[in-house]
Amino acid sequence: MDFRSSDPQAGPRQADILPQTAAAAVKVVIVGGFGVGKTTMVGAVSEIKPLTTEETMTKAGVGVDDTRGVARKTTTTVAMDFGRISINQELVLYLFGTPGQERFWFLWRGLFEGALGAVVLVDTRRLEISFDVIGRLEERGVPFVVAVNSFPGAPEHPLAELREALDLPPDVPILVCDARRRDSSRDVLLTLMRYLYSQAATQEAM
Numbered sequence: 367m368d369f370r371s372s373d374p375q376a377g378p379r380q381a382d383i384l385p386q387t388a389a390a391a392v393k394v395v396i397v398g399g400f401g402v403g404k405t406t407m408v409g410a411v412s413e414i415k416p417l418t419t420e421e422t423m424t425k426a427g428v429g430v431d432d433t434r435g436v437a438r439k440t441t442t443t444v445a446m447d448f449g450r451i452s453i454n455q456e457l458v459l460y461l462f463g464t465p466g467q468e469r470f471w472f473l474w475r476g477l478f479e480g481a482l483g484a485v486v487l488v489d490t491r492r493l494e495i496s497f498d499v500i501g502r503l504e505e506r507g508v509p510f511v512v513a514v515n516s517f518p519g520a521p522e523h524p525l526a527e528l529r530e531a532l533d534l535p536p537d538v539p540i541l542v543c544d545a546r547r548r549d550s551s552r553d554v555l556l557t558l559m560r561y562l563y564s565q566a567a568t569q570e571a572m
Contacts, residue, residue: 390456393480394558396447396463397503398487399495403515403545404463405447407487411551412449412461446477451555459555483562484510485554487545490521493531500532509565512540513554 396404409416447463462477478484484503488496496512503510514528523531525540534540539557544550 391458391460392482392559392562393460393462394555395477395481395484395508396461396487397484397499397510398464399489399492399499402487402489402492402495403517404487407485407515407543407545407551407554408447408449408461408463410546410548411451411555413452414450417446417448451552453556453559457559459559461555478506478508481508483558484508485558486510486512488512488514488528488532489517490514490523490528491517493528496532500534509558509562510538511554511558511561512538513543513545514540516542516544 396407398404405418409418446465447461449461449463451459451461453459462481464477486496486499486503500510500512512528512532512534514525525542529536529538529540532540539561541554541557543554
């Protein structure tokens with residue numbers, strides 16, 4: 367993705383330049399099953415033009431990819447999504463969205479290197495696709511929060527019931543979001559930052 371202006375001498379666009387006040391950068395991974403809204407969230411919240419690796423779905427995925435509930439989806443992330451958001455004048459988050467299909471999960475190892483935390487996006491129409499995702503994060507010891515993406519017409523359940531269904535520990539935050547909205551997606555990331563801070567404070571106290 368070329369972020370330069372049409373003038374070869376101009377350099378990066380002003381909107382893409384990292385603020386000089388930035389003192390810390392944190393890598394965050396957005397994970398979830400196929401079609402849960404990872405690309406949408408990165409695109410909605412990123413302050414720079416996001417890098418995406420979406421490709422048109424082909425017959426190669428027929429019988430391999432689980433498209434139940436997302437039959438109208440015509441594109442898929444094959445490598446990663448990338449965006450950036452400044453939480454405040456000093457803290458910047460680099461966002462990496464993972465591919466959702468299981469056949470691309472071998473890319474997760476590289477995407478998770480150096481990540482301090484993760485957001486697990488969940489679709490209540492296909493809750494079962496989140497089990498393996500959460501299990502992989504727990505195996506890697508990556509702290510995460512769960513964000514229930516509000517799809518039109520999707521079943522609504524109390525968060526306590528969803529926590530039980532996903533077998534989440536009591537301290538793991540779970541909240542409802544709309545991945546299409548910048549403010550809602552930003553709230554999810556702020557929740558993750560607060561959770562990471564509380565985890566760090568607990569470890570220091572031990």
